Amino acid sequence: MWEIAGTKLQSRLMIGTARYPSPEIMQKAIEASGAEIVTVSLRRQGSQPGAQNVFWDILRSMPVKLLPNTAGCHSVKEAVATAQMARELFGTNWIKLEVIGDDYNLQPDPFGTVEAAKILTDDGFEVFPYMTDDLVLAERLLDAGCKMLMPWAAPIGSGLGIINPMALKTIRQRFPGVPVIVDAGLGKPSHAALAMEMGFDGVLLNTAVAMAEDPVKMAQAFAQAINAGRLGYEAGLMPSRDFATPSTPVVGTPFWHENR
């Protein structure tokens, strides 16, 4: 059990809802992942008020906690308005804040994210801020009232895994009591296991599962990797070193001199 935003959770995997081959496969993949928090985009699936959104109805019917996001918002104003709309539509004060700074690789705008985070936390939102892996940015977001951090591993959808382990490690070490979720850029289960071994509280995934040849199986693979990584972290990893240390002592091994 762990806790984020006052909610106790079993699973450390959060999952997105974009780019699956079909809603049916999405549903099965979410079930297979065991995720209890599922993100949903308002802008990308934008509707005029009053238009029916069956896709949202499907998500609402699932036994998961929905985390609306502001993906696709390019300005503070847009992100704040989207968060307010999400609060009404989904009846939650949770918001995954994304303020996009670069339209092509969807890199978040650190300045806009901090500004929007301040406005939203003042307005009673529980802000899950999507951010680059910058230490100072992390500090500013916490100052703005965020109670957690969501640094990227790599640009969204890139599948590159953790491209700057040093930066992420620093964030982890500097904010030991703050839940930190690695969000975006993971491609393989091993990437997620690594993030968990580094002591992060959870992982948020979408493309790596949705675009897999078999999304349902990939969701299971990530769930297992995340469990394994977390267990590894809790078990305490042995310190690594640059040369071999045999687990069986060589001295006393019969015929050891034959290998000379």
Next chain:
Amino acid sequence: MSQTKGTVGIAGAGILGRLIACYCLEDGWNVTIFDEGAESPCPMAGITAAGAAAQKCGSGGCPSPSYVAAGMLAPYCEMRYDEPIVPRLGRESLDMWSDIIKKVGGDVFSQRAGSLVVVHQQDKNEFLRLKHMVETFTKEPVMEHVKGAALRELEPEIDPRITEGLYFPLEGQVDSRGMMAALGSHLRKSGAELNFNTKVTSIEPNKITTLFGSFDFDWALDCRGMGAKADLKGLRGVRGEIIIVHAPDVNLNRPVRLMHPRYPLYIVPRPNHDYVVGATSIESEDLSEISVRGALELLSALYSLHTGFSEARIIETATQLRPALMDNSPKIFHGKGLCRINGLYRHGYLISPKIARLVASYLSEGKAESGYEALFETAGK
């Protein structure tokens, strides 16, 4: 008609309803069609989505997807890892289209000059993913990886920064509006009764009820797409936006699909330098006009492919809802005296001929064609 097997009533005169009617007539049935929309709801270029919607054509007050569709016949470009049935239906339909075009006559524009998938370097992974998928699922040689001069030979004018593509020589296209009109005339000539501006209020086994009365048939077929929403659990509309431009400076020989990390975008040439660019894919039943974001994405795709599009004129924009089931695959829900065919999603033109043939054969033989049983589901399940 010298002999008749019985009577078939079809609700919905979209591309699927018309093709089913066509095959049923050939098999010896008497056919009656009902549709809420006008016979020619989208009278060619120059109309906006808002204008078209105001005409209340098609079911649900939108321009029927059958008129808005680009008419790409591209089974391989549309492949998915989990869904081999659509490419298979599409592959069989490709050859059937040639026969249909011959049959309906007229001068419907169509071609089998293949289609080309291209990519900007930064999106190469999407391109490799499609290539891998096609190689995994097809045994026949349906795809050529073309680079440099070979690519230029196919499409001399596309942006020089695009240096490679996937060429699918078997694929083609058909002009959707021309085909809808030609099929309409063909059906009339062949003895079908066509009732436009006739809203269907209910479909039951052996019976179709409209605002003007109830009609009994040996088979009632529901081909209303989104119009069947109240009767089909799990049916949803997926918003798609398209733009048609007139671009005298551009000469593309065949449909070109541009790989993009978020949408597969296609640019489909029509006669006289008109080009259809589409389509966004948005999980919402919002039928309002094209959004600025949608327009920017579509137009950027055009411009990135050929700078000659900068001086093109936008002659039409349209929004439609594609009817999709939960697995995004088509289904034939069958029962005694009633079949509902739905969920053709983005693939109406691609797969309608084969689906129509399967439905017509089912009516005559009472069972699904071998190998296609998975498409059939007992109604009410």
